[in-house]
Amino acid sequence: MKNTVSLTSLRxxxxxxxxxxxxxRDYVLLPLIVVATVVCLFVAAEFxxxxxWSAGTRGxxxxxxxxxxxxxxxxxxxxxxxxxxxxWITYHYNxxxxxxxxxxxPKPAGTRRVALLGTSFAEGTSLPYDQSFAxxxxxxxxxxxxxxxxxxNLGVYELPFRKVLNRIGPALALQPDAAVLTVxxxxxxxxxxxxxxxxxxxxxxPEPRSDLMARAKGWLSGSRAVAVAQHYMFENPxxxxxxxxxxxxxADFLRPPFSTAWRERLETFDKVAxxxxxxxxxxxxxxxxxxxxxxxxxxxxxAKSLPTGxxxxxxxxxxxxxxxxxxxxxxxxxxxxxxxxxxxxxxxPVDNHLNAAGARVVARSMVxxxxxxxxxxxxxxxxx
Numbered sequence: 001m002k003n004t005v006s007l008t009s010l011r012x013x014x015x016x017x018x019x020x021x022x023x024x025r026d027y028v029l030l031p032l033i034v035v036a037t038v039v040c041l042f043v044a045a046e047f048x049x050x051x052x053w054s055a056g057t058r059g060x061x062x063x064x065x066x067x068x069x070x071x072x073x074x075x076x077x078x079x080x081x082x083x084x085x086x087x088w089i090t091y092h093y094n095x096x097x098x099x100x101x102x103x104x105x106p107k108p109a110g111t112r113r114v115a116l117l118g119t120s121f122a123e124g125t126s127l128p129y130d131q132s133f134a135x136x137x138x139x140x141x142x143x144x145x146x147x148x149x150x151x152x153n154l155g156v157y158e159l160p161f162r163k164v165l166n167r168i169g170p171a172l173a174l175q176p177d178a179a180v181l182t183v184x185x186x187x188x189x190x191x192x193x194x195x196x197x198x199x200x201x202x203x204x205x206p207e208p209r210s211d212l213m214a215r216a217k218g219w220l221s222g223s224r225a226v227a228v229a230q231h232y233m234f235e236n237p238x239x240x241x242x243x244x245x246x247x248x249x250x251a252d253f254l255r256p257p258f259s260t261a262w263r264e265r266l267e268t269f270d271k272v273a274x275x276x277x278x279x280x281x282x283x284x285x286x287x288x289x290x291x292x293x294x295x296x297x298x299x300x301x302x303a304k305s306l307p308t309g310x311x312x313x314x315x316x317x318x319x320x321x322x323x324x325x326x327x328x329x330x331x332x333x334x335x336x337x338x339x340x341x342x343x344x345x346x347x348x349p350v351d352n353h354l355n356a357a358g359a360r361v362v363a364r365s366m367v368x369x370x371x372x373x374x375x376x377x378x379x380x381x382x383x384x
Contacts, residue, residue, distance in 0.1 A: 075097045099153045116152065118182030121184050125353050133366060140364075144367070162191060179276075180370075181290070188262075255314070
């Protein structure tokens with residue numbers, strides 16, 4: 001028997017198919033509804049995260065750009081700052097613009113002084129000052145020496161690293177018994193960038209007109225919801241480490257042999273270190289050099305296996321060689337950090353500065369190196 005389909009059935013099937021076709025307006029409306037839903041969810045997330053992960057500033061701005069100094073702290077200035085990852089933090093700068101516990105006048109009798117130079121890590125950015133490694137080292141040294149020891153903090157947030165040389169004079173005026181120069185990979189990354197004040201006017205290109213995509217990227221970079229998402233993502237090394245290693249030049253200090261750009265950065269740093277060492281040595285002040293690793297670098301120090309071609313100690317070895325070349329004691333912070341199961345936990349995931357636990361590790365390493373370094377003013381302190 002042959003299978004037959006009636007014309008009536010075929011017509012009914014065509015009618016059903018036609019009824020299932022979307023009206024033309026729906027091809028526009030449905031995507032718009034999807035986009036509107038996503039935007040509403042994102043806006044809701046933005047409001048929620050800004051309420052929970054708040055940020056702000058109270059008081060005047062204590063960091064000001066300076067043509068000669070690059071960046072300087074306003075003397076006798078106090079401001080309170082909160083970032084999404086930190087509590088409200090008070091930054092106070094003394095009469096010399098130092099974020100120090102003590103004043104910067106003539107050294108009191110019986111007091112020892114350590115001059116700390118560097119940028120934001122030295123300053124203790126993102127930490128209450130009593131939790132910074134400078135303040136912790138000051139407390140421990142005073143206890144171990146049985147007499148006051150001041151760590152005069154000449155660190156400046158966002159200071160171009162070559163401008164550290166301009167801090168030597170103020171440091172020597174403190175009559176220090178020792179000095180510590182701190183550096184971080186992000187300092188080296190920018191060390192060869194021209195200073196804005198030094199660039200000829202003709203070389204300053206006009207700002208390009210931002211298109212819609214550029215504006216969107218700019219808005220997303222300032223989004224609190226995105227920052228919170230990054231915070232939780234970056235807590236997972238399986239996500240964060242591969243992402244960081246894709247940065248290319250930014251992460252090439254982890255890839256020996258160093259690229260041409262990183263060799264040039266190290267050559268510039270070598271000249272800065274030489275000047276620092278010579279200036280302090282001329283007045284009989286010993287200098288120590290301390291590299292504070294980048295967060296990903298620190299995490300890799302304790303990794304059971306490393307990605308191909310990656311060596312988290314490569315930059316550390318280069319810094320140690322430079323220190324030895326110029327007669328500076330090298331503070332081996334990496335050895336202390338890698339004792340932890342995950343040294344990346346010593347940093348804020350997005351901010352990348354040290355947290356309180358990380359500052360304690362740095363302070364211990366700094367104190368141990370200063371006391372064991374044979375500096376006349378501090379060598380006997382360990383016996384107290």
